[in-house]
Amino acid sequence: MSTPPTASPLRLAVVGCGVIGRLHAEVAANSPDLEVAALVDPYAPSAESVSELLTGLGQAAPRVHVDLAAALAEGGIDVVVVCTLSGTHAALALEALEAGLHVVVEKPLDVALEPARRLREAAAERPDQVVAVISQHRHDTASLAVRRALDAGRFGRVASATANVDWFRTQEYYDSAAWRGTWALDGGGALMNQGVHTLDLLLWFLGEPVDVVAHTARLAHERIEVEDVAVAILRFASGALATLHASTTAYPDLGVRLQVHGTDGSAVIAADELTFFHARDAEDGEWSGDQVRRELENAALEELKPGQYGNPHLTQWTDIVGAIRERRAPLVTLDDGFLALATVRAVYLSATLGRPIRVADVIDGKYDAEVTRTEDGAAA
Template identity: 45%
Template structure:
């Protein structure tokens, strides 16, 4: 049994608190919530009362001997500082995305996790969607052939009330950026998990529909992957009334499309198969053949979020702590996503392609930077 303390009582903190305290056969005996803490004692008290757990401040939560691990669900720019304090208090840590708002902050946090010997994970629950797992297996096994291109699009809408709901939203210091750092960080993580690391970007950003914020509400980027594949990225919170997120990975022997976290298209070429010279134009979809692999618990929280992917990530984190291994989404994976976002912002600011900062190797030696 891994006992969690929760820091941050906003929307995602409330969701995770409800997940950890609901009657869930899969989490029962594996994870439980001991206490909650937040910057606003009134909000913390309200959440604590709703889930039947005590409320405390951060220092009090970190001092609790019955807390094995801490969930950090505060504004993005505070993640590394709070997570470091939890690690130094002897707790394992699972940080809500992004790990923080800069690669350097992520580096400091990863170093503290290594120093303390505690487990560090970053919430990126879409890796646990059945469609994403199936796509990853197909790509890893070579069923798509050589990956040639990737397209990911997150065309959402966020109204003025969303940005007004917290003073940190839409600020560089605490949100770290806009549509890309906050919303599309999930897509950036997912495409790299599927197609490998991005090594260079060329990008533009703009603020077109939300004049009251300090960050972008539209970002576009051309992506160059380490394996040679090319990709495109669109992230926006200015697409009224909001559409689904969509990611496509194409290879020379197959293609896969994930739309709204579900498998929308899959074709894996069979031995000896030869497509028409002008292609199939979207025909030959094999996704229905994988219905059993795509089955999932579709129970939703009052906030509208599916429980299944977050629950599966929590279970993976519990297993990682017990087995002494890194979780599926560890600190390095969280840093990799943030480094790509930082490169997009740098490219947009300078008007030039930008190499992605890969950081220092695990042994701490400084890696030679690419020009």
Template identity: 50%
Template structure:
């Protein structure tokens, strides 16, 4: 494709407006349509992007604007209905996380996407494009940590009751698909799978501990066994006042790394120094902070507290990849199959919490347990 990629954005809430900002600032894209049944949402978006035309339905935008790309930022349970419309109309498609709330629907869509020759279909996993995440993934692939043995992932956030009361779809199984893990923790779960490989089995416990009037969990803890034999612990919560950082530790026989709030906080490999770090301490060949980032070759993530702009840096990098994939006709860095695997993993966590026993991810992908639902509400 030559020239500007014309974009129709479906879903003009908070995350949709973030996408609109990134799209408008990117030289490869032009935002031509804003789609949302809530006219107040499109009005707020168009106030910032006045050349964009408002629509209440995607079909009209597809027919009148003939976009090259549809970006879907609606509630999670509606993603694939719109994505299917876009694919069948012949456009490229970008879907905000998660792919959907149903593994069965996601698997059907993955098959459709594979048949969409010449079209880019991708799912937002913007943290795969953070320099820290990319550096750790590269170190794992290059064997710099030796045999990867374990990981610890924690998403310890706070969402007050007003957050859940602010939208009728929030905190519902039908449209949100889950709580702290599906909504807030899915990116961290995706990184865990990216670093450690194919998950085999999970065992989990979940609860609703700090919120009212929602169906889903606000706290979940899981242990994970991977195909390689590696083990991981995952915690996701929106009940950690006042809200702490997102943190991933990756451990191996020859090194370890820690990512905290998208920054590479710690990096040690047998290639970084003359000796191993001491037990439980940062010594020997271990690097921290800016040293660690210099070691793995990046310095473009700003130091210090997060700025407002930092929250869209990953999206900007992923849109670079989307533009490349559209222009060259090649596969995007994040595929629908990647997103399907992450969704099946999250679903397996919920099934395990509901049944109180280990669950094989392969069984979830095969369509088992589709009728199992987690109920965390007080009796």
């Protein structure tokens, strides 16, 4: 392997130097476990801007390449983080994986299951290489607290959940880049792009869905192929039912809210904060608003490694570095990212075909040849 389990910083290549790539580069520059060794972007000004950011933070200027192949050929890299357009994620990740490197992929894993499946199959043949998908909200203290309560059975039988992503995006947002709102490179709209993080948390809390019934529509934006509203009902193996709502039409932007309800307790996460928690087994006076939130979040934080704190991206990177050095799986695995992608595709397929879709059938490739459509007929 290219990276032995030592305390030396891991050498990172950031592929794609847009907004998300810049964020990962900044996180790496603030981590003692990482150093940015290379930047990859065909658009020189983007790479130069990130390079200036890094030197301003006291890091040596990284090498700059126009494509990943050139960066791999020069060597000196341990980990590649893929921050390009969604429709290119799996292919670039596979290229890095086959070069013997550890790989981190921004959400979503890809826009289609076939390239994601090839990546998954290749990763299975390379168990010593870590492949992680960015889903930083699993590392929020509120999310960790709810997962901890679920694992302890404090909510009893979980019967239902609701996940609302009530965001607003202007027409100018979609007009700002030709790839935005396209099936080929964005892979979907309000759900694939904005809602996938919240969907991932829903799956982390409730498990793999059995089937999905959904509708999607483009109602408030022009010149896009994808949906700006998606509504779905998910049924889980436990029998639990969940509603999922993702929108980029909710002016003035109402944020994200995730609720979990059980026979012995419930929790609400809003704007990444634990705003409600109650369990039947609570001692008298435990439910006292801010007090219980602090107690639960402190308990969740105790499970994190030293040096982790309230920046969920840095927290996830700390976990990824630990996974590489300890030769273990990261908290958010390739399979987790694949399940989230398969569930999004199940939503789109249900909306297109007008019937329930079994998620296992999507995972197995039964619908790989099917297209998904918005109500105005654009297809992918």
